[in-house]
Amino acid sequence: MIELIWIGTAYFMGLAASRIMLPPLVGYLLAGYVLHALDFSPLTALPHIADIGIELLLFTVGLKIKPRSLIRSEVLSVGGWHLLIVAGFSTLTFFWLDQHITGGLILGISLAFSSTVLAIKVLEDNGELSSFHGRDVLSILILQDLIAIALLAFTDGHQPTPWALELLVIPFMRPIAYRLLEASRNEELRLLLGVTMALAGGVFAEHLDISADIGALLTGIMLGGHSKTEDIAHKLWSLKELFLVAFFLQIGLNNLPTQQEALTALALLAWLPLQGGLFFVLFIMAGLRARTAFVSSLALTTYSEFALITTAAAVNSGLLAQEWQAIISLTVAGSLAIAAPLNRYSHILFAWLEPVLTRFERKQRQPHLDRIPETIGAAEWLVIGMGRTGTSAYMALQGQEKRVVGFDADPTVVEIHLAKNRRVVYGDSEDTELWNGLPLNKIKGVILTLPEFNIRCSATTQLRNLGFQGTIGTIYYYDDEQLELMRLGASYVIHPLAEAGNQMAEHMLTKYNNSLSGD
Known part of the structure; x- marks a missing residue:
C-alpha cells in the first residue's frame, strides 16, 4: 500500500506540473514535501x-x-x-x-x-x-x-x-x-x-x-x-x-x-x-x-x-x-x-x-569555435545535422555534383567530417544568428535531420519567418509530428524507416529485373 501511495503521488504531482508547462521533476520535488508533511513513512x-x-x-x-x-x-x-x-x-x-x-x-x-x-x-x-x-x-x-x-x-x-x-x-x-x-x-x-x-x-x-x-x-x-x-x-x-x-x-x-x-x-x-x-x-x-x-x-x-x-x-x-x-x-x-x-x-x-x-561580446583576433561562419561560399544546399541520415543526404547531393554544406552543433562531429574532406561547419540550428547570417536568397534547399522534434520545428519556423522560399525537407517519427512540420512550412516530410523500406524494395526489384534480363 505504501509503495502505491508514494508512486501514485509522484505521478499525479508530476502530471500536474506538466499541465502547467513545468517539467515533471518539479512535481516530484513537491510530492516529496507533501508526503513528508502528511507524515507518510518513506520507502526504506x-x-x-x-x-x-x-x-x-x-x-x-x-x-x-x-x-x-x-x-x-x-x-x-x-x-x-x-x-x-x-x-x-x-x-x-x-x-x-x-x-x-x-x-x-x-x-x-x-x-x-x-x-x-x-x-x-x-x-x-x-x-x-x-x-x-x-x-x-x-x-x-x-x-x-x-x-x-x-x-x-x-x-x-x-x-x-x-x-x-x-x-x-x-x-x-x-x-x-x-x-x-x-x-x-x-x-x-x-x-x-x-x-x-x-x-x-x-x-x-x-x-x-x-x-x-x-x-x-x-x-x-x-x-x-x-x-x-x-x-x-x-x-x-x-x-x-x-x-x-x-x-x-x-x-x-x-x-x-x-x-x-x-x-x-x-x-x-x-x-x-x-x-x-x-x-x-x-x-x-x-x-x-x-x-x-x-x-x-x-x-x-x-x-x-x-x-x-x-x-x-x-x-x-x-x-x-x-x-x-x-x-x-x-x-x-x-x-x-x-x-x-x-x-x-x-x-x-x-x-x-x-x-x-x-x-x-568580445572581439576576438582568432575566431572561437562557436563563432558563426562568415561565409558558406557558393553552396546552394544545406544539411543541418550530420548524423547518419544527414551524412547520407550530404553524400547523395555531393554525388550529384551539388554544392552542399553540412552543419552540426557537435564540434567532434565537425572535426570527423573535416578529416574526411567534407564541407561541414559548426552551427546550432536554434541560433537565430546562424540563420540571419546565411545568404538564404542563394539557397535552393535545406534538409533538417535533427533528432529533436522541437528543434526541427524551430528551424523550420525561423527559415519561413525570414522569408526563405526554397525547399525544406525534414524527418518525422510520429504522425502528429508530420502534420505539425507541414503546418510550419516544411515542403516534404519523410519517415527514415519508411524511406529505408522503399529504397530496399527498389533495390530488390532492380536486382530481380537485372537477373531476369541476364537470363
Whole structure:
C-alpha cells in the first residue's frame, strides 16, 4: 500500500506540473514535501533507488563523452574562477552570520557547485548534450564533482585510500567490455549489460573510497565509442528516468523548515541570479558568444545536490548548526524548481534578451569555435545535422555534383567530417544568428535531420519567418509530428524507416529485373 501511495503521488504531482508547462521533476520535488508533511513513512529503499538512478544517468552520459573534446581552456578558467569567487564570498557571509569558520568554508564551497543531475537531464532532454555549450557545461560539472568529492572526504574525515589510482585501470578494460557487448546480441542482454557495468563501476569506485557516481561515469566513458553504445543508451533511457524519480522525491524527506529557516532559504535563492550572472561574465571573458554564454550559464544556475551531502556531513561533525540541513534542503529544491522551466525555454529567453546580451561580446583576433561562419561560399544546399541520415543526404547531393554544406552543433562531429574532406561547419540550428547570417536568397534547399522534434520545428519556423522560399525537407517519427512540420512550412516530410523500406524494395526489384534480363 505504501509503495502505491508514494508512486501514485509522484505521478499525479508530476502530471500536474506538466499541465502547467513545468517539467515533471518539479512535481516530484513537491510530492516529496507533501508526503513528508502528511507524515507518510518513506520507502526504506528510496535512497538506494535514487543512487542507482544517478549512476545510470552518469553512465549514459559517459557513453556519449569524447574525452579529447571534453577539456577546454574556457572550462578551467570559467569553472575555476567561479568556484573561487563564489566560495570566497559565501565563506565570508556564513562566517559573519554563523561564526563557524570551518563550517562556513564548507558551506560556501558547496554552494558554488551546480546540480549535475538537473543540468545533464535538461541538456539530454533538449538534445544538447553533445553540443558545444553542452560539452562545456558537462566539463565544468565534472570539475565541480571532483572538488566536491575531495571536500566531502575532508568533511567527514574519510580520506580516499592510496588505491584510488586503481580507477585508471578502467580504460584498459575496454577490450573485454567490447567483447561482452558484441556477444550480447539480444536486446534484453544489452540492457542488462549496461546496468551491470554502471553498477560495477560504482561498486569499484566505492571500494576505493571514491564516489560511485564517478565510477559509473568512467565506466560509461570506457564503453563509449562502440557502434552499439547508442543502442544501450536508448534502452537505459526510460529505466534511469524511473529511478531518478526517487532522487527528486527524497529531497523532500528532510525535516520541513521553520519560518525563519524558509526565509534564510529564500535569501539564498535570491543570490542565485548573481551566480548565473557571474557564469555569464566569465564565459564572455573566455571569448564565447553571448548566446553560448547565456544557455551555458542558465544550465549551471542551480545549487548542487552535493550541498545536501556535504551539509549533512558538516552537521554530523558539529561544524554547522542542525538547522542548516533543512535550510539547504529547501534551497536546493527551490533552485531545481526554478531552473528547470527556465532551462526548458532558454533559447526563447535569449531571443528576448539578445539585443542587450550581445553588447557584451568580445572581439576576438582568432575566431572561437562557436563563432558563426562568415561565409558558406557558393553552396546552394544545406544539411543541418550530420548524423547518419544527414551524412547520407550530404553524400547523395555531393554525388550529384551539388554544392552542399553540412552543419552540426557537435564540434567532434565537425572535426570527423573535416578529416574526411567534407564541407561541414559548426552551427546550432536554434541560433537565430546562424540563420540571419546565411545568404538564404542563394539557397535552393535545406534538409533538417535533427533528432529533436522541437528543434526541427524551430528551424523550420525561423527559415519561413525570414522569408526563405526554397525547399525544406525534414524527418518525422510520429504522425502528429508530420502534420505539425507541414503546418510550419516544411515542403516534404519523410519517415527514415519508411524511406529505408522503399529504397530496399527498389533495390530488390532492380536486382530481380537485372537477373531476369541476364537470363
